Amino acid sequence: MRISLFIACYNDALFPHTGKAVVRVLERLGHTVDFRPEQTCCGQMHWNTGYLREALPILRHFVRLFADAETIVVPSSSCVAMMRDHYLKAAQMDRDPALEREVRALLPRIFEFSEFLVRRLQIDDLGARFTHKVAYHPSCHSARSLHLDEIPLRLLRRVRGLDLVPLANSQECCGFGGTFAIKNADVSSAMLADKVRCVLNSGAEVLTAVDNSCLMHIYGSLHRQRTFVRAVHLAEILACTDDADLRLAPDQHYAFASSEFSR
Amino acid sequence: MTAPRTPGSAPHWNRRDFPDAAREALAAQPPRDDLFHHSQTRKNVRHATDVIQAKRNAVVAELPEWQSLRAAGAAIRAHTLEHLDHYLVQFEANCTRHGGHVHWASDAAEARRLVLQILAPHAPREVIKIKTMTSEEIALNACLEEHGIHPVETDLAELIVQMGADRPSHFVVPALHKSRGQIRDIFAREMHRPDLTDSPQQLAAAARTYLRQKFLSTRVAISGANFLLADTGGVAIVESEGNGRMCLTLPEVLVSIVGIEKVLPRFQDLEVFLQTLPRSATGERMNPYNSIWSGTPVGDGPKEFHVILLDNGRSPILADPESRQTLRCIRCAACLNACPVYHQTGGHAYESVYAGPIGAILTPQLHSMHDAQSLPYASSLCGACYEVCPVQINIPEVLIHLRGKVVEQQQSTLAGSLSLWNIAMKSAAHLMKDGSRLNAAVHLAQTAQKVLVSRNGFIEWLPGMLGGWTKTRDLPALPAESFRDWWRRTRSAHPSAPASSESARD
Numbered sequence: 021m022r023i024s025l026f027i028a029c030y031n032d033a034l035f036p037h038t039g040k041a042v043v044r045v046l047e048r049l050g051h052t053v054d055f056r057p058e059q060t061c062c063g064q065m066h067w068n069t070g071y072l073r074e075a076l077p078i079l080r081h082f083v084r085l086f087a088d089a090e091t092i093v094v095p096s097s098s099c100v101a102m103m104r105d106h107y108l109k110a111a112q113m114d115r116d117p118a119l120e121r122e123v124r125a126l127l128p129r130i131f132e133f134s135e136f137l138v139r140r141l142q143i144d145d146l147g148a149r150f151t152h153k154v155a156y157h158p159s160c161h162s163a164r165s166l167h168l169d170e171i172p173l174r175l176l177r178r179v180r181g182l183d184l185v186p187l188a189n190s191q192e193c194c195g196f197g198g199t200f201a202i203k204n205a206d207v208s209s210a211m212l213a214d215k216v217r218c219v220l221n222s223g224a225e226v227l228t229a230v231d232n233s234c235l236m237h238i239y240g241s242l243h244r245q246r247t248f249v250r251a252v253h254l255a256e257i258l259a260c261t262d263d264a265d266l267r268l269a270p271d272q273h274y275a276f277a278s279s280e281f282s283r
Numbered sequence: 284m285t286a287p288r289t290p291g292s293a294p295h296w297n298r299r300d301f302p303d304a305a306r307e308a309l310a311a312q313p314p315r316d317d318l319f320h321h322s323q324t325r326k327n328v329r330h331a332t333d334v335i336q337a338k339r340n341a342v343v344a345e346l347p348e349w350q351s352l353r354a355a356g357a358a359i360r361a362h363t364l365e366h367l368d369h370y371l372v373q374f375e376a377n378c379t380r381h382g383g384h385v386h387w388a389s390d391a392a393e394a395r396r397l398v399l400q401i402l403a404p405h406a407p408r409e410v411i412k413i414k415t416m417t418s419e420e421i422a423l424n425a426c427l428e429e430h431g432i433h434p435v436e437t438d439l440a441e442l443i444v445q446m447g448a449d450r451p452s453h454f455v456v457p458a459l460h461k462s463r464g465q466i467r468d469i470f471a472r473e474m475h476r477p478d479l480t481d482s483p484q485q486l487a488a489a490a491r492t493y494l495r496q497k498f499l500s501t502r503v504a505i506s507g508a509n510f511l512l513a514d515t516g517g518v519a520i521v522e523s524e525g526n527g528r529m530c531l532t533l534p535e536v537l538v539s540i541v542g543i544e545k546v547l548p549r550f551q552d553l554e555v556f557l558q559t560l561p562r563s564a565t566g567e568r569m570n571p572y573n574s575i576w577s578g579t580p581v582g583d584g585p586k587e588f589h590v591i592l593l594d595n596g597r598s599p600i601l602a603d604p605e606s607r608q609t610l611r612c613i614r615c616a617a618c619l620n621a622c623p624v625y626h627q628t629g630g631h632a633y634e635s636v637y638a639g640p641i642g643a644i645l646t647p648q649l650h651s652m653h654d655a656q657s658l659p660y661a662s663s664l665c666g667a668c669y670e671v672c673p674v675q676i677n678i679p680e681v682l683i684h685l686r687g688k689v690v691e692q693q694q695s696t697l698a699g700s701l702s703l704w705n706i707a708m709k710s711a712a713h714l715m716k717d718g719s720r721l722n723a724a725v726h727l728a729q730t731a732q733k734v735l736v737s738r739n740g741f742i743e744w745l746p747g748m749l750g751g752w753t754k755t756r757d758l759p760a761l762p763a764e765s766f767r768d769w770w771r772r773t774r775s776a777h778p779s780a781p782a783s784s785e786s787a788r789d
Contacts, residue, residue: 027766029715033725034759036766055770058718066712068664070686074712081716106683164666193623197663204661205751206306210325210627211663212755240756243741 021051024089026082026130028096029061035232041259042095042133045146058085064102067110069199076114079107083122091140092126095133095255097162097230103130105165132162133255134172134230144174146258151181154257155224157215157238159231160193172230172254179257187227188218196237209241216241219249227251298634300657305632324460328452328629331459332620338566339617339671345568346558355555357675360611363548364601370513370546371592377516381578384589391421394540394593398423398505399430401538401589407432407503413520413527414438415507416454416614417540417593419636420649423505434505435497437526439490446473452630454637455564455616460629494526504530504585506539509613510556511546511590517577518590519553521560521570528572537585543592544601544610550575556613559673563615596649605684609644611674616641618668618678624661633658640668644681652688659685703748722767729761736760 023046027039043053063078082103086092094100104127111120137143156176162168176184195201195211202208215238219227225248229235232253239251308324343349363370375385386401388394394417402410410427412418412434424434424445436445440458444451447469451457458466467481470489479485506527510519518539520527531537547553553575561567579588600609619625619639630638635646635655643658659682662668668678693699714724735742741757744750752758764772 029721032766033728033761036762036764036769039766040769055767055774056718057722057767057771060718060721061715063715066708066715068683068686069708070659070683070688070690071708071712072683072687072690074708078712078715105680109680160663160665160667164670191667192626193663193665193667195623195663197665200660200663201756202748202751204302204305204624205754206302206309207624207627207661208663208751209755210309211623214623214626236759237756240752240758243757244743244755 022054022090023051023136024054024056024086024092026059026062026086026092026094026099027055028094028099030236031095031232034236035253038095038232038253038255041253041255042093044259045137045255046093048146049141049143054089056085062099062102063110064099065198067102067106068197072110072113076110079103079110080119083107083119083126086126087122089129091136092130093133093136094130095230095253096232097132097159097166097168098233100130100132100135101161101165103127132166132168132230134175135166135168137258138171138174145178146175148178148182148258148260149180149262150257150260153183153185153223153225155185155187155219155222155227156190156254157187157194157219157227157229157234158190159229159234162230163191168230172228175254175258176228179260182257185222185224187222187224189214190218194234194238196234198233201237212237212241216245220247224249226257228254228257230254301632301634301661302657304634305628305661308628308632323462323465324629325627327460327462329626331453331456332626335456335566335620339563339620340566342562342566342568346562352555352559353673353675356559356613356673357611359547359552359555360613360674361608363546364544364607364610366548367543367546367601370548371543373513374511374516374546375592377514378511378518378578378590379516381516381580382588383516383578384587386589386591387594388540388591389594391593391595394421394591394595395423395426397589397591398538398540399426401536402432402503405503405536407501409433409435409497409501410503410505411435411437411497411501411530411534412441412504413506413522413530414441414457415505415540416636417507417542418505419451420595421540421593423540435494435501437494437497437530438522439487439524439526442490442494443469446470450631452638453616453619454614455619460631494529498526498529498533502534503536503538504534506530506537508539508541508545508590509560510553511541512550512553512575513546514549515577517550517575519573519575521557521574522572523565523567523570525572528574531574531576532584534585536587536589538589538591540591540593543594543597544612556673560613560615563617563671563673596651599651600648603648606644606648606681608676609641609648609681611676612641612645613674614641615673617671617673618676621667621671622662623665623667624663633661640678640682641676644678644685647685652685652692656689656692659689718767722765725761725765725767729763729765732761 031038046053060081061078062082063075066075107123111123131140156172176182193211194215195208200208227249235251242249378385386397388397410432427434436442440456443458443461443466452460463481466486467479471477471479474489474493476489479489508518509521561570579586601607618641622640625639633642635642637645640662643661647655647658662682664679666679714721737743740760742760743753743757745753
């Protein structure tokens with residue numbers, strides 16, 4: 021299958037390793053990955069902050085750019101939620117029936133990464149190996165908008181050596197919420213403190229999720245507090261086939277720099 | 284951000300923006316910057332919402348048809364709102380036929396005036412009240428006090444709030460922010476009962492003794508209502524304590540102040556809401572007291588009955604197809620109990636009669652978006668509210684719609700369009716229309732960030748509004764190579780060649 025990767029703007033700039041991991045997993049399965057460098061953003065930040073008119077050209081750019089793609093995979097559930105929950109409404113708001121038609125045609129071909137593996141490809145064993153204690157944070161959009169339910173857990177349970185530990189109050193928001201984390205920084209931080217407490221109590225060495233945005237937020241506090249818990253996107257765990265892939269030395273207390281793939 | 288108040292809005296709310304009020308609610312106790320430290324209020328709110336949520340989840344799980352009940356509730360409420368004029372007039376006719384008096388109040392001032400007019404011939408010194416949000420909305424208690432009439436709240440929690448000179452923080456459990464010990468202190472002081480302990484039995488017994496006197500000696504009662512029934516002219520109130528039943532049966536005069544959206548077409552529609560409302564609100568299968576009455580039947584209950592139908596900003600909400608669903612609300616407060624923002628701040632931080640997610644969409648709309656513009660932003664859009672709502676109000680969707688209106692308002696003023704937020708968002712939108720433009724910006728940021736990045740590779744301090752992030756959180760620095768650049772470097776040379784599984788390795 022020819023799969024077009026929509027990396028998501030913040031992954032492109034901040035978390036390129038996640039993109040590399042997605043490419044690695046998909047190619048390992050024998051698929052061809054296509055990356056369109058003209059891609060930018062899904063428009064979620066503008067839309068959710070109330071800049072509805074400003075979001076329109078961004079999402080229009082996305083829709084036009086991927087119009088002829090066979091399948092689009094996105095390693096970010098909140099971007100997919102933006103597309104599924106709001107693109108049609110945006111097109112209708114703009115009174116653009118052509119855009120509306122294009123959105124309708126495109127949406128069924130867009131998948132969140134783990135959803136694509138399990139629901140579309142019907143695979144849950146990626147042959148991955150990752151010998152760490154891992155807790156899974158079901159991000160709000162993955163749970164309440166995409167209803168991924170057990171999907172990420174099914175993938176994690178098939179990873180060799182992985183010790184999946186439960187996370188208390190896992191369904192509660194970490195407090196990120198995009199610009200909410202800045203506009204309501206104090207409330208966001210208080211929500212985060214509750215989440216971090218649950219993460220630390222879980223005994224996990226690694227926290228994973230299908231959204232780097234939430235992971236960046238939670239890890240922002242874990243790092244500030246000099247804890248030794250790392251945050252790693254699910255794709256990066258699934259990409260690991262031997263322990264050397266993801267070096268987690270005790271002296272490296274930040275995750276993303278240490279999740280560099282090595283030979 | 285606060286514009287002049289529209290007439291009728293409660294004067295004692297909406298002074299501050301949510302982030303400021305929330306900061307105070309969160310940092311009520313030292314040590315101020317330790318977010319792991321929970322203030323007494325935060326502990327009380329968290330405990331109470333956890334208990335109600337657990338009960339709610341258990342009784343909802345008992346009903347395999349729960350999602351169908353939600354859909355039915357949403358459909359009935361949506362239909363009613365589409366034909367609200369018809370059903371209100373039908374209610375008026377049927378209520379009047381049974382001896383009730385129906386009044387129409389376009390705003391809070393008119394509603395207060397109507398109450399005073401109705402009470403005048405009876406010249407009461409006291410009135411007893413059942414917990415009512417419309418009364419809060421029109422600030423009735425202060426108005427009554429001004430006119431020499433003392434309102435006595437008979438709902439246990441409202442009594443605690445009234446005696447503590449406090450404000451309700453939750454519209455089903457108004458004193459949820461108070462602990463037993465705090466309630467004991469209030470009762471001991473106000474009821475002159477220094478002997479009281481904080482045992483729930485003793486506290487309830489003290490309230491019962493105090494209230495029994497009031498029920499037997501007061502001739503006028505004021506209530507809200509949960510539902511109006513168009514086909515029978517009936518009015519319905521559900522409650523847990525029985526104080527409502529006392530207020531509805533013992534006095535000679537009863538005045539019910541009810542929002543115009545509260546009408547249901549048929550008596551039979553209650554079969555849906557009497558299942559979803561108690562389960563959502565208090566985690567009960569059924570409310571202990573369900574009172575439904577029509578007018579003034581001979582030999583039973585009050586001899587004089589008035590309904591004041593309150594608009595007070597509802598009609599403009601009805602006119603907006605995007606946010607009309609707000610008026611489906613049946614005030615169960617399940618969204619408050621589910622909301623992670625509410626868990627942290629409690630209700631007072633909203634500085635609004637209606638707190639929590641529903642308050643964040645209802646309050647600014649009741650004020651025609653001239654007030655409380657910070658409330659639509661008081662949400663991380665996590666969707667927990669929509670998930671539990673028994674009438675399927677898509678609160679996140681309405682929040683975004685209202686944010687759109689707030690942004691339009693800001694952009695319509697010079698100061699707003701020159702604000703840092705507007706400039707930043709406009710610039711970002713410009714970059715995101717074009718891949719190469721965005722890539723150039725990323726390159727620029729990769730260089731420019733160097734002054735901010737610590738030796739550990741993280742950004743620990745950011746200036747201005749971004750400082751809210753770094754107050755409690757580090758931010759990873761941008762890696763030297765973006766994904767886009769990595770792809771170009773490793774793949775673009777052979778765009779058509781099938782990639783090997785090893786090539787994704789750096």
